[in-house]
Amino acid sequence: MEAAQETPDRPPLDRGALGDAAFLSANGIPQLSVVESTGSTNADLLHGVTVDPQAWPDLSVLAAEYQSAARGRLDRHWEAPARSSVSVSIVLRPVNAEGRPLPTQSYSWLSLLAALALREALLETAGIPAELKWPNDVLVRGKKIAGILAQLGPLGDGAVPPVVLGTGLNVTLTASELPVPTATSVLLEQPATVDRTALLKSYLSRFATLYRSFCNADGDPAAGMAGGPSLHKRVEHVLTTLGKQVRAQLPGDHEIIGHASRLDDYGSLLVVDAGGHEHLVTAGDVVHLRPWTPPGEARGESGYA
Template identity: 95%
Template sequence: MEAAQETPDRPPLDQGALGDAGFLSAHGIAQLSVVDSTGSTNADLLHGVSVDPRAYPDLTVLAAEYQSAARGRLDRHWEAPARSSVSVSIVLRPVNAEGRPLPTQSYSWLSLLAALALREALLETAGIPAELKWPNDVLVRGKKIAGILAQLGPMGDGAVPPVVLGTGLNVTLTAAELPVPTATSVLLEQPATVDRTALLKSYLSRFATLYRSFCNADGDPAAGMAGGPSLHKRVEHVLTTLGKQVRAQLPGDHEIIGHATRLDDYGSLLVVDAGGHEHVVTAGDVVHLRPWTPPGESGGESGYA
């Protein structure tokens, strides 16, 4: 078993299965391309929607076997071996069933929606239980397995400002190949499969279903969607950040330490500090802290994980 993890099998994505007309049409995917190598799928699509917007309609998908200049939040750079990850970006032009653009304030939910879709794909395809970490990470047993980055594209002709949503999922990275000790991969979590094609198809199908339901609800996170609870409730249910003591690192070298209580209507994290003041965290990194007991209390927070 150790030898298998040292040199995992890394076949290419099955472009025939991904490009199947039936699969694409069933999920409203406009087009899907796979490239062998690129700097960044997000950067490629952002450039594309800038140069020729009409060539990149809603749900245009670009996947890469290898990225040399992938970036995450706060311009963090990472690089993974070829064919070891699912690296995919999607162009989104959010409109409802009547073609009316969604309010741009609803865009803040798109990365959480993507994380939710990826969580479902991991559970149902690989049998891996995952949770979400605000604002855009997917964790398995406390370790990061995937990250998501949403970037706003140019207004262009003034119709609908596009969003490019990038997802990076560690699939066959070995322990030695992980970027940090707090990361993990599908391979390392006793999966039912490490088939990247199956994982990508599952993710795209679940994302498309949730996304279309969200758009048809005019971007209302409190509306029931896809035959079940609202996006707001679904995300809060699997958001491991809630109930934790956190340190929110904000732009401008500011930070807040407190108790993460809930999400507001815009997907922002609400954090209550030691003085009882509630702060709205709209952007920035959040670190989950170890359990602590406030002064004068006895084990008041000992139940935290």
């Protein structure tokens, strides 16, 4: 339980460490900008890749100390105190080592790849064990610590369509500052550190390694990557959604209740209903995905309608 609250120390991101030429070069990051305040880093980069595509090459990074109009999936809005989070967006132009564009159907894996990279960064940098919740959340002990949003940019003149990948990680939010009771922050999870610069550098390094390996495998989630198992296997291994009874509310008041069995080749969730029928649920379609306990049965901590 959290002790009596004082506002934690919230130093700025270390722009010198983030802009270090050796760090950027080692991770293939052509530019990394930090702004004090903006509406949304995702919106800024979507505007940037539309107005001046050449100014935002692959793996360009924009971070903000404060966002006033951050958006999540389904256009959900949230706002956190300045310097309390890692708020960062990355421009992706996925091509393989020969410069051949990845098939756009592989883009659905990018948010899961980012979640995996953030999970690794949290474990190594802060000593916090995390899991993934399909399609785009990172959880610690069942509570959301981060969300990820991938948005497709304009196709332009036939070039590779860019993706803007935004990540919001709660770092020093106190219990009273959390947006919902089912959220958490690095500060609240007995971390080894709450250094946002160290967390951001670790995340970007892991993301760049996994991303480049994924691109060089032509976006094949079944290919071994970065000297280890495939992206598909890595994600399924830490995906807390699998094996649970879930209720997926879809657009148009449709609902699927069943057993979350596996991910398909495109990162979509396969849900088996009571009749044994398998349903494909895509990240773009799902409105809500929640653990589900049949009426009349005892509900554990993770089971709720």
